[in-house]
Each structure stands twice: as C-alpha cells, then as structure tokens.
Ligand code: SF4
Ligand code: SF4
C-alpha cells in the first residue's frame with residue numbers, strides 16, 4: 001500500500017494543540033511519515049475512545065511506514081498515471097522478470113512494484129536496492145513523467 005501525507009493527516013485529531021511538540025497536526029503527520037516521531041506522542045489520539053477507530057487505522061498504516069522508512073520510497077497514487085516507465089526501468093524488477101523489459105509487465109508479485117488497476121503498487125519492497133544503508137538507486141523516480149515517486 002502506498003502512503004501519503006494526507007492519508008495520515010486526515011486520521012489525526014486535527015486539534016492543532018501542540019501537545020506533540022510540533023505546531024500543527026500537519027507537521028506531526030510529516031514527522032510520522034518520515035519515521036521521525038511515534039504515534040503515541042499525539043496524546044489526544046490516546047485519550048479515551050473518541051479517536052479509537054482512527055488510532056487503529058493509523059497504527060496499521062504506520063506499520064507500513066516502517067517498511068517505507070527502510071527505502072524512503074513513497075508513491076503518490078493521485079499523480080501516478082500507470083504508464084509503467086518505472087517498472088521497466090527498475091534494475092531489480094527487470095532482473096527478476098524479463099517480461100517487464102518488453103513492456104508486458106511483470107507476472108509475479110516478487111518484483112518491487114507493479115502497475116495494478118492503473119496505479120503503481122509496491123508488491124515486494126524488501127527487494128528494492130534502497131533497502132539497507134546504501135540508498136543510492138533512484139532510477140524509478142528519475143524516469144517517472146509525473147513525479148509520483150519520492151524518496152523521503
Ligand atoms: S498532539 Fe495530536 S492533535 Fe495535538 S497537534 Fe499533535 S497531532 Fe495534532
Ligand atoms: S529505487 Fe531502484 S531498486 Fe528501488 S524500486 Fe526504484 S529503481 Fe527499483
């Protein structure tokens with residue numbers, strides 16, 4: 001699942017109270033997205049049951065962020081037009097499934113990502129070359145015509 005800032009922000013209480021040591025829920029959402037802050041810091045979210053549903057949803061979303069943090073790779077689904085340039089260009093994906101080089105698209109979810117229903121979806125982030133200390137590869141972002149791929 002691709003994550004974006006608004007997805008996280010919309011689930012926060014929106015009280016802009018500053019109890020999490022930043023000036024607004026939006027700033028806190030950005031910190032969560034970058035893995036710089038933990039959800040528990042938003043005390044409002046954990047007061048009573050008022051935000052219980054949002055809390056559960058955020059906890060699930062942020063377990064995905066943990067994976068994103070390893071690579072820094074984020075996809076903006078709203079911008080992605082499903083062209084598949086990134087899939088063809090990704091060295092890992094082409095090595096794992098030669099079909100992707102011909103533009104037919106990978107036939108397995110073992111590759112880093114695929115275009116599914118017109119949007120780029122991560123299927124196996126662990127295979128991305130940005131996993132680990134050397135976050136040097138950024139080929140997919142460089143070939144994207146809509147700037148849908150960002151490294152945080
Ligand atoms: S503590 Fe929660 S509600 Fe208050 S500003 Fe931070 S994120 Fe928003
Ligand atoms: S950063 Fe490199 S290895 Fe990772 S998905 Fe993009 S092109 Fe593939």
Ligand code: SF4
Pocket residue numbers: 075079080081082083084085086087115119120143144145146147148149
């Ligand atoms: S290159 Fe960009 S627009 Fe095309 S599928 Fe990849 S992320 Fe989407």
